[in-house]
Amino acid sequence: xxxxxxxxxxxxxxxxxxxxxxxxxxxxxxxxxxxxxxxxxxxxxxxxxxxxxxxxxxxxxxxxxxxxxxxxxxxxxxxxxxxxxxxxxxxxxxxxxxxxxxxxxxxxxxxxxxxxxxxxxxxxxxxxxxxxxxxxxxxxxxxxxxxxxxxxxxxxxxxxxxxxxxxxxxxxxxxxxxxxxxxxxxxxxxxxxxxxxxxxxxxxxxxxxx
Amino acid sequence: xxxxxxxxxxxxxxxxxxxxxxxxxxxxxxxxxxxxxxxxxxxxxxxxxxxxxxxxxxxxxxxxxxxxxxxxxxxxxxxxxxxxxxxxxxxxxxxxxxxxxxxxxxxxxxxxxxxxxxxxxxxxxxxxxxxxxxxxxxxxxxxxxxxxxxxxxxxxxxxxxxxxxxxxxxxxxxxxxxxxxxxxxxxxxxxxxxxxxxxxxxxxxxxxxx
DNA sequence: TTACAATCACCCCGAAAGGGGGATATTTTA
DNA sequence: TAAAATATCCCCCTTTCGGGGTGATTGTAA
Numbered sequence: 205x206x207x208x209x210x211x212x213x214x215x216x217x218x219x220x221x222x223x224x225x226x227x228x229x230x231x232x233x234x235x236x237x238x239x240x241x242x243x244x245x246x247x248x249x250x251x252x253x254x255x256x257x258x259x260x261x262x263x264x265x266x267x268x269x270x271x272x273x274x275x276x277x278x279x280x281x282x283x284x285x286x287x288x289x290x291x292x293x294x295x296x297x298x299x300x301x302x303x304x305x306x307x308x309x310x311x312x313x314x315x316x317x318x319x320x321x322x323x324x325x326x327x328x329x330x331x332x333x334x335x336x337x338x339x340x341x342x343x344x345x346x347x348x349x350x351x352x353x354x355x356x357x358x359x360x361x362x363x364x365x366x367x368x369x370x371x372x373x374x375x376x377x378x379x380x381x382x383x384x385x386x387x388x389x390x391x392x393x394x395x396x397x398x399x400x401x402x403x404x405x406x407x408x409x410x411x412x413x414x
Numbered sequence: 415x416x417x418x419x420x421x422x423x424x425x426x427x428x429x430x431x432x433x434x435x436x437x438x439x440x441x442x443x444x445x446x447x448x449x450x451x452x453x454x455x456x457x458x459x460x461x462x463x464x465x466x467x468x469x470x471x472x473x474x475x476x477x478x479x480x481x482x483x484x485x486x487x488x489x490x491x492x493x494x495x496x497x498x499x500x501x502x503x504x505x506x507x508x509x510x511x512x513x514x515x516x517x518x519x520x521x522x523x524x525x526x527x528x529x530x531x532x533x534x535x536x537x538x539x540x541x542x543x544x545x546x547x548x549x550x551x552x553x554x555x556x557x558x559x560x561x562x563x564x565x566x567x568x569x570x571x572x573x574x575x576x577x578x579x580x581x582x583x584x585x586x587x588x589x590x591x592x593x594x595x596x597x598x599x600x601x602x603x604x605x606x607x608x609x610x611x612x613x614x615x616x617x618x619x620x621x622x623x624x
Numbered sequence: 625t626t627a628c629a630a631t632c633a634c635c636c637c638g639a640a641a642g643g644g645g646g647a648t649a650t651t652t653t654a
Numbered sequence: 655t656a657a658a659a660t661a662t663c664c665c666c667c668t669t670t671c672g673g674g675g676t677g678a679t680t681g682t683a684a
Binding site: 567592594598 | 631632634635642
């Protein structure tokens with residue numbers, strides 16, 4: 205076990221200039237040591253166990269196995285490492301995929317060097333750094349449509365539908381009649397112009413009604 | 415229309431000491447003006463339109479209408495205002511409710527004054543500030559359980575169940591037989607020890623399997 | 625190489641649920 | 655006051671659901 209009081213960092217990034225740039229910027233910080241850098245996941249997979257990094261800076265756009273697919277595999281090889289995703293693209297889906305796969309944080313490449321260094325520290329301390337762009341996106345993803353055509357009750361019913369509940373289960377849960385649930389659902393279908401549970405949920409989620 | 419180049423801030427917080435403390439700390443910053451402070455939503459509702467704030471600091475724990483319920487109502491009165499939630503509790507549900515109701519950010523009360531001031535600036539510029547605790551929680555909420563008992567296919571099927579899809583709809587979507595979907599679902603039920611869609615989804619979501 | 629998990633597919637059955645159609649009454653809110 | 659929200663009831667037919675059981679193929683880990 206290596207027990208120096210530096211944070212061991214590995215960088216996986218295919219662009220040589222960016223890779224060396226980050227390595228230089230982070231390496232010169234006291235308290236950090238770049239133990240290795242790799243141009244692809246395949247390269248990293250062979251050696252990274254010996255590197256024993258505490259933090260991995262991982263690019264999304266990699267040749268071969270991309271960052272998102274690499275993430276769970278890296279976690280399997282070095283389970284204790286925190287992974288910081290570093291990318292130029294801040295697409296909603298990518299971010300959520302990365303977080304779902306166990307990324308500890310997500311930074312866009314326009315982040316300043318000091319921001320990145322600060323983020324590594326935060327990650328190491330168990331925090332979750334997110335650049336402003338990412339935070340904004342996450343917040344947006346949680347924001348309900350304020351002009352929902354659905355009433356409170358209808359929204360409530362549709363949420364339970366989203367939980368896989370049947371009409372009778374919903375009725376019990378809301379202390380209303382089975383037939384009332386039915387008419388709520390009928391009204392939901394009318395308003396959303398659909399005629400099935402799946403379509404109602406799809407439309408509702410697309411428009412952030414639930 | 416008021417067109418001074420200061421950020422107009424309103425504070426809604428029932429604790430007088432905290433309220434005045436924030437008012438003082440923020441008011442002395444150049445570029446900020448505390449246009450009003452209120453001890454409850456009810457008080458605020460009467461005057462806040464005239465205050466015309468750009469940023470509202472909103473406490474969650476309020477007498478009468480609580481912060482979460484107040485949020486959409488405030489947004490209705492002053493639609494252009496950014497709302498920053500300020501609370502001692504960082505419970506997962508509260509945060510997500512707040513973000514769903516249109517909060518622009520979420521700060522725990524242990525945040526430093528400078529952090530709060532900085533957050534107001536970020537919010538005004540369209541960013542989404544989140545304190546470390548919150549970011550960590552949000553990230554955690556996105557993180558899938560890496561030791562899911564469900565296979566890839568089963569996870570996929572269960573996700574479609576969560577979209578309200580019927581067996582036949584799932585079969586079509588995955589290009590497999592209706593009966594195959596059935597056996598996947600049966601295996602899911604076995605593994606999760608449930609016997610209905612609703613329970614499967616509940617267990618799966620609780621354990622972050624989907 | 626053996627054994628197990630995963631994926632796929634098929635059969636029977638009865639009960640439950642879903643969706644289309646329609647009507648009506650009370651309360652809340654704009 | 656009129657519209658929207660909420661609640662309840664009826665008919666009908668089709669689909670879906672979940673329980674039971676069986677078995678083939680593939681891939682992978684022990």
